[in-house]
Amino acid sequence: MANAPIIELTDRARDVFRLVVESYIEFGQPVGSRTVSRLPGMNLSPASIRNVMQDLEEQGLLSHPHISAGRVPTEGGLRLFVDGMMQAAEPSAQERATIEARLERGGPIEEALASATAALSGLSACAGIVLVPQREPTLRQFSFVPLSDHQALAVMVGGDGSVENRVIDLPAGVTRSMLNEAGNYVTARLGGLTLDQARARLTEEIRDGEAALDAAARELVTRGLAVWSEDHSHRPVLIVRGQANLIDEAAAADLERVRQLLDELEGKGEIVRLLDSARAGKGMKIFIGSENKLFALSGSSVIAAPYRDGEGQVVGVVGVIGPTRLNYARVVPMVDFTAQALSRLMR
Known part of the structure; x- marks a missing residue:
């Protein structure tokens, strides 16, 4: 049965329904007519409340989870409460x-x-x-900071100003000057591109012989870009x-x-x-x-x-x-x- 719009409920039915829903939400237990009769603002007898609850059940707003238990709101009843009766409380x-x-x-x-x-x-x-x-991050600046003979910190400044760093393993024979050269190359040639675009351009320039980097520096740049591209692709x-x-x-x-x-x-x-x-x-x-x-x-x-x-x-x-x-x-x-x-x- 379709739920009764809020305007079709009598004042009495609306009050009883609201109290049933609020009590159920607070305690998580079926609500009986005697419980409702004892709530503040309710001046009806348990028998009268029981009749109203029966009407609300017939309208599909309440249900009986067990034969001898009180009522609980149906999903349709909760929807009616949320859309038309709920008084929201702002966060403290x-x-x-x-x-x-x-x-x-x-x-x-x-x-x-x-x-x-x-x-x-x-x-x-x-x-x-x-x-x-x-979000597909873009490159603004890229640099390598040596940590040891075998590792360096790759630092990327994104187009939005964010700064992230990753530890990468260095290819054999990489010097401090190569680290500076590789970082300057990425910043100058690949700045403003997304990671995927930067990797594609690097591959293209290496293939066409346009990358002004020696083999060790090229591998360094490739590793530096790869660690970010892989990281972003696996982010949750x-x-x-x-x-x-x-x-x-x-x-x-x-x-x-x-x-x-x-x-x-x-x-x-x-x-x-x-x-x-x-x-x-x-x-x-x-x-x-x-x-x-x-x-x-x-x-x-x-x-x-x-x-x-x-x-x-x-x-x-x-x-x-x-x-x-x-x-x-x-x-x-x-x-x-x-x-x-x-x-x-x-x-």
């Missing part, structure tokens, strides 16, 4: 500070993303997820933190659901495709249970929001995965704040 000053502090540590962008995702996981008691932006597309948060008491009682959920998290390709649908949108996306087939069996929800670069283009998605009974009113604004913080970081 401490929560905002925790997320922002994780982004101010510096280092590679992936480390900042992973750190912010871990903070979001800890604050929301869910698994934090972030889709890493697929998806970062997941806090999976242990998903195994709460309710989940532990259903080992098959736990296994299914962990299997779903291992299938990162499917999660990436799910988050890509959030990337295409203009704002927050909330998937509740079987609304997305990926988490239909485990009964999980996903809250995701895109984050943008300095030009306003969507470059990634951040969010959480949790049980369908997660605290949407608290977590939705928290995900939104994290997305905004990441957008500021990418500028």
Whole structure:
């Protein structure tokens, strides 16, 4: 049966439904009429509440998990609550500070993303997820710093001002002057190109005899570019933190659901495709249970929001995965704040 729009519920039904959902989200247990009657602001008898809950069940908003138990909201009921009744609570000053502090540590962008995702996981008691932006770095400056006779530090300054370094093994016979020559060559001839473009041009110039480098220096440049190209190609597309948060008491009682959920998290390709649908949108996306087939069996929800670069283009998605009974009113604004913080970081 299609869910009743919020405007079709009576004031009494709306109040009872809201209290059932909020109690279920807080405690994770079926809610009975007597429990609702004792909640602040409720002036109906248990018998009257029971009748209202029966009507809500017939409308597909509540269900009976067991014959003698109280009611729980259906996925459709949760959707109705999230879209039309939820009163969002903005993140506290401490929560905002925790997320922002994780982004101010510096280092590679992936480390900042992973750190912010871990903070979001800890604050929301869910698994934090972030889709890493697929950026093709460009070269601005390249240099080699000798560490020993056999190793050097390859330092790359990217077009965006980022600085990264890697330790590489040196070909036999490489001198300090060759290191300087190789670094100057990359900066002068390959600056402004992406890694793939730089490697292609180097190969072309070597083939055409245009590379003004001896054999040892050519090999040095090739190794220096290769270590970055390989590193970027293996960087994670998806970062997941806090999976242990998903195994709460309710989940532990259903080992098959736990296994299914962990299997779903291992299938990162499917999660990436799910988050890509959030990337295409203009704002927050909330998937509740079987609304997305990926988490239909485990009964999980996903809250995701895109984050943008300095030009306003969507470059990634951040969010959480949790049980369908997660605290949407608290977590939705928290995900939104994290997305905004990441957008500021990418500028």
